[in-house]
Amino acid sequence: MSGATAPDVPELTLRAVTVRFAGLLALDAVGFTVAPGTIHAVIGPNGAGKSTCFNVLSGVYRAERGSVRLGAHDLTRLPPHRIAGLGLARTFQNIVLTRGTVADNLMLGRHVLTRSGFAATALRLPRVVREQRRHRERAREIAEFLHLGAVFDTSVALLPYGMRKRVEMARALCMEPRVLLLDEPVAGMNAEERAETAEAIASIRASLGISIVLVEHDMGLVMRIADAVTVLDFGRRIASGTPAEVRRDPAVIRAYLGAGDEGGEGGEHDPGGDDGRSESPEESR
Numbered sequence: 001m002s003g004a005t006a007p008d009v010p011e012l013t014l015r016a017v018t019v020r021f022a023g024l025l026a027l028d029a030v031g032f033t034v035a036p037g038t039i040h041a042v043i044g045p046n047g048a049g050k051s052t053c054f055n056v057l058s059g060v061y062r063a064e065r066g067s068v069r070l071g072a073h074d075l076t077r078l079p080p081h082r083i084a085g086l087g088l089a090r091t092f093q094n095i096v097l098t099r100g101t102v103a104d105n106l107m108l109g110r111h112v113l114t115r116s117g118f119a120a121t122a123l124r125l126p127r128v129v130r131e132q133r134r135h136r137e138r139a140r141e142i143a144e145f146l147h148l149g150a151v152f153d154t155s156v157a158l159l160p161y162g163m164r165k166r167v168e169m170a171r172a173l174c175m176e177p178r179v180l181l182l183d184e185p186v187a188g189m190n191a192e193e194r195a196e197t198a199e200a201i202a203s204i205r206a207s208l209g210i211s212i213v214l215v216e217h218d219m220g221l222v223m224r225i226a227d228a229v230t231v232l233d234f235g236r237r238i239a240s241g242t243p244a245e246v247r248r249d250p251a252v253i254r255a256y257l258g259a260g261d262e263g264g265e266g267g268e269h270d271p272g273g274d275d276g277r278s279e280s281p282e283e284s285r
């Protein structure tokens, strides 16, 4: 299913990560490994700890205990910009880009890779101009890869919601990450936009061979494109395995039915179990 893994994509490992907010254990000794070049989904009912996990990975929150490693690098105590510099790029759940053109936003993603300092840039030295041109060409390639080539010079404010979210994904890809962290990439999208985004995520993995960590409520999407799934509930890892394995796991079914009891129907938060109540991956296609 997956294409070749890029040669410099290392394993990403969380070991026994614990995060506490004023006595509440948001993550309780959670661990999992993202194998190079795979799509690894982190799922669970509301409040399970998914966003906390994401924020630990990207350096926004610091683990009280445990560790995060990317190959030989210990990321546990690094600030977000150092983690980004080591090749972890993230998208944000609630960001909706409103300013500049698609190109402007993608060039922001290239910023971490820009060598020229402020003075050289201000003076527009020839090597700076060459470097900028190279970055712009690469940004255009990435835009085309995500079917944004036709709107490269268009203001993002004029684009439909789903496309803006894809610009956000392209911006993260412009950082040339080895691991891409996607925080609810299809939240708020209609069915057509969801399908396009699922296709985009699968082709990022297949064509670029990078690892993808996906936090997502849309179970149809997770079951369809993830290689491995970690399930959290109340800050604990309650299951892990392939999509087929976790959707059959009694602890997972129990966790989601519990969430369904509190919040009405299981709906999109349902794991797609075999009990007939669930939205199956096939149904949501």
Ligand SMILES: Nc1ncnc2c1ncn2[C@@H]1O[C@H](COP(=O)(O)OP(=O)(O)OP(=O)(O)O)[C@@H](O)[C@H]1O
Pocket: 021, 024, 025, 026, 044, 045, 046, 047, 048, 049, 050, 051, 052, 053
């Ligand atoms: N900054 C914070 N301060 C205090 N409590 C927090 C903070 N962030 C998260 N929490 C709590 O930690 C627990 C885990 O929250 P988290 O947002 O990680 O869950 P989630 O699985 O992402 O939920 P959702 O699906 O609703 O986004 C929840 O009980 C939440 O209220």
